[in-house]
Amino acid sequence: MPQFFLNRKLITILIAIIIVVGLIGFTLRDRLNISWPEKFIKDTTGFVENVVDKPVSFVANIFSKISDLNNTYDENQKLKAQLENNIVMQTKIYELEKQVEELKKLTGIVNYRNESFDVTVIGRSADLWQESVTIDRGSNNMMLPNMAVLSAEGFLVGKVNKTSEFTSDVQLLTSSDNRNRISVEVKSEAGSSQIYGYIQGYDIKTKTLQLRGVQIGADLKVGQSVLSSGLGGVFPKGLPIGKVKSISLDEVGLSLVAQVEPYSNFNDLNYLKVVKRVEPAASFETEDKDEL
Amino acid sequence: MKNSILFLCGYLCLVCENVFSKWTDTNLQSGSGIFVLHLLIIFLVFLTIYGDEKISFFYSIVFGLIVDIVNSGVIGIYVMILPIAIWFCGKIKYRFENKTLLVTILALSTVMVIEMLVYSVYTLIGKTEMNMVPFLGYRLLPTILLNALVLLIMWLPLRKLTRLSGQGITNPKLKLGGFSRRKK
Numbered sequence: 285m286p287q288f289f290l291n292r293k294l295i296t297i298l299i300a301i302i303i304v305v306g307l308i309g310f311t312l313r314d315r316l317n318i319s320w321p322e323k324f325i326k327d328t329t330g331f332v333e334n335v336v337d338k339p340v341s342f343v344a345n346i347f348s349k350i351s352d353l354n355n356t357y358d359e360n361q362k363l364k365a366q367l368e369n370n371i372v373m374q375t376k377i378y379e380l381e382k383q384v385e386e387l388k389k390l391t392g393i394v395n396y397r398n399e400s401f402d403v404t405v406i407g408r409s410a411d412l413w414q415e416s417v418t419i420d421r422g423s424n425n426m427m428l429p430n431m432a433v434l435s436a437e438g439f440l441v442g443k444v445n446k447t448s449e450f451t452s453d454v455q456l457l458t459s460s461d462n463r464n465r466i467s468v469e470v471k472s473e474a475g476s477s478q479i480y481g482y483i484q485g486y487d488i489k490t491k492t493l494q495l496r497g498v499q500i501g502a503d504l505k506v507g508q509s510v511l512s513s514g515l516g517g518v519f520p521k522g523l524p525i526g527k528v529k530s531i532s533l534d535e536v537g538l539s540l541v542a543q544v545e546p547y548s549n550f551n552d553l554n555y556l557k558v559v560k561r562v563e564p565a566a567s568f569e570t571e572d573k574d575e576l
Numbered sequence: 577m578k579n580s581i582l583f584l585c586g587y588l589c590l591v592c593e594n595v596f597s598k599w600t601d602t603n604l605q606s607g608s609g610i611f612v613l614h615l616l617i618i619f620l621v622f623l624t625i626y627g628d629e630k631i632s633f634f635y636s637i638v639f640g641l642i643v644d645i646v647n648s649g650v651i652g653i654y655v656m657i658l659p660i661a662i663w664f665c666g667k668i669k670y671r672f673e674n675k676t677l678l679v680t681i682l683a684l685s686t687v688m689v690i691e692m693l694v695y696s697v698y699t700l701i702g703k704t705e706m707n708m709v710p711f712l713g714y715r716l717l718p719t720i721l722l723n724a725l726v727l728l729i730m731w732l733p734l735r736k737l738t739r740l741s742g743q744g745i746t747n748p749k750l751k752l753g754g755f756s757r758r759k760k
Contacts, residue, residue, distance in 0.1 A: 301656075304652045304655060304656045305652065307651045307652040307655070308650060308653065308701065310651075311649065311651045311652065312701060322645050325645050325646065326646060329591065329594075329642070329646045332588075332591050333594055333595055336588075336591050337595050337598070340595055341599070344599050405598060406598075407591075407594040407595060407598055408594060408598040409594065409646075409648065417598070445649075446649060453649070460706065488710065489710065
């Protein structure tokens with residue numbers, strides 16, 4: 285035994301292993317606040333990434349612009365056809381919005397007013413296990429954990445995971461982390477009852493999200509669109525996620541599982557929107573503060 | 577001075593990995609598989625073979641910590657795996673004469689071993705649900721091909737850079753003698 289303790293190399297290695305395993309256990313749990321050395325390293329890396337990213341994005345944009353030019357003619361033709369339709373739609377929307385406002389005033393429903401921020405992606409985790417991206421706004425710019433993140437087109441892509449002073453991490457829907465759940469509703473035809481479920485997990489082969497927890501016998505159909513329901517307490521209501529691609533029974537046979545094809549392209553994220561969920565009660569407070 | 581340049585280069589490699597994965601995935605990642613650049617590992621292997629393996633070992637701990645903090649938030653995975661791989665490279669260094677061949681094989685096999693070790697640790701702690709077969713086909717093979725290409729392009733600059741650390745010893749016996757004397 286004494287010989288064992290005299291072997292300094294062995295003892296050092298053992299202590300190192302114990303520390304590392306302890307660190308993994310300590311950092312694996314859901315942490316909303318990270319310590320300041322981590323914040324410092326993250327912010328510094330974020331800054332350097334921003335600097336390196338500028339020339340790279342300049343070159344990449346030139347290439348994408350050239351390929352855009354090739355498509356311009358075709359797109360123009362299609363847009364012209366849509367334009368006439370658009371004017372009719374716009375007047376219709378205007379009328380409907382007015383109606384909704386008036387009806388809301390009559391019934392006294394408080395309007396959800398979600399604040400949104402435009403952010404730029406400055407980096408993507410080099411090893412893609414985590415499926416997360418880094419954005420150029422942090423807790424100094426009003427970012428908080430659990431805010432919903434939308435793509436530039438307005439489709440849900442993920443949530444803010446951890447924030448440091450000037451950068452934050454966005455956990456994407458495609459993350460293989462099984463604690464990543466979103467409560468959703470499926471838009472069904474008028475008249476039938478609403479279908480609720482939650483999205484958990486991403487299938488890398490079929491490139492679909494898994495919609496789980498739908499009751500057997502629910503009126504789930506291929507092609508229906510899936511929206512966030514706002515019932516999970518994290519995301520605002522009504523953010524579009526994707527559409528139902530196929531439906532099957534789950535492993536146990538107690539509920540339906542649907543494969544949901546996401547609207548947004550997770551491989552092409554450069555500019556994002558972060559949406560802050562404003563509760564009806566909280567919105568009164570913020571409005572008061574604005575007036576003061 | 578030399579050390580700070582080397583440190584900055586290593587840090588730049590790390591940043592390049594992240595920027596690369598942001599800009600390539602549009603065209604590459606969607607279709608044929610997942611391409612992960614491991615410039616930092618290649619840099620550290622070069623530093624081990626052409627430079628001082630002790631500095632390289634020290635850097636592997638520091639950069640392992642940074643990679644863990646920046647990329648996954650789970651500290652302890654790269655901190656554990658990267659130094660083990662680099663230590664092994666340092667041990668194997670003096671057994672071979674042909675450094676060109678050695679550095680090629682070592683860089684690619686280290687990338688492969690680290691990918692597999694990280695995959696197994698992630699599976700162990702439940703961070704990934706990818707199966708073994710798609711991992712090999714979708715991720716490991718494309719990653720090794722990409723890194724082989726990068727290795728080819730970055731060969732000369734990396735070799736020049738890592739020789740900066742000053743201890744690119746050509747006669748292995750000299751170094752071995754030094755080791756045995758210190759042990760006494």
